[in-house]
Amino acid sequence: MQYPKAPxxxxxxxxxxxxxxxxAIFSFPLAILFLKLPGLSQFANQFNALSFMASALGLAFAIPQKKFVNIAVCAMFYALNFYAAMTSGFKEPIILSVMVLGVFLYPIYKKMVLIIFVPTLLLLFLVLPTYVNVIRQTSWAGDTNADVATSEALDAAINQGATADEGTWTFLVGRLSEIGMFTTFVESTPENVGYYHFELVKQSLIVLVPRILWPSKPVTEQLVMQRVYDAGVINPYSRVSAKPPFIVDAYLSWGGWGIFIFLFIYGAAAQRICQQAESLFGGYILGAALVFSGLFQIFWRGQSFEFLLNNVVWSYISMLIIAAILRRARILEPA
Incomplete structure (x- = not known):
């Protein structure tokens, strides 16, 4: 880890x-701008995450200092990001929104965080499976708008019945580990489908080319889902997305040795980039808590090779550009 490392x-x-x-103020409109520009939507995800981390961290700094303008602005952007998470149809951004704010507030308000945030997180794990299912059935199908879908989902989550309890249990014992999907891949590879070796790495390098420079570039989702279909995890005609996690792609490449090698690279890369972020941005608060946690949230998830490498490479480039801008503006000074 090479600590302590001088910034x-x-x-x-x-x-x-x-x-x-x-x-918090500048990253949110930048995310919207990138979303409107063809071929640059992945930068929208980066700055959206950066906006969320900045608003949560900004709240944690502004509250004890009683800077009411900062509190109001950061709270507004935090609320906007939380609303986007609530209407996304995914469990993870909602859980992360609550967890990250609690983590940042914990050093200052230990008892409050333990009393409020810990029970809230446990409650979310119980109600979110039902809430998200309703969002997907209504909003994703295009039958209702996001606000109406959110209201219906909240009502369903609060008034859970036997079906909701069953869905929650399935999520807690199945989706949290995704071990069922993993065993299906193990049963089919290499017996029915041979190891991919460097094929997945090659596809990941293809994906790195921005679509704005290569409009006919293969669709990443289709590249990833093809190995899911080949392994028989889901039917090709199904509308379900079941992208393999990083550990599955590691196994599909070289079996058990693939898992050992790629997970070692994964951890080393995450640690090295985090160290460089701390060095570039003057320490833990801006380097790790804001920039690394904002731009490199993909490391928290462990996505498939193509999505992971593409996100990490372009987030790394974004990190260097942001550091250069802050140095030029003399916000970052030589240590």
């Missing part, structure tokens, strides 16, 4: 709250 740049301690305040 190359620093930010004056008194400027942290204000810097997080401006990070």
């Amino acid at each position: 190359r740049y620093r930010v004056q301690p008194g400027k942290f709250a204000q810097l997080l305040y401006y990070a």
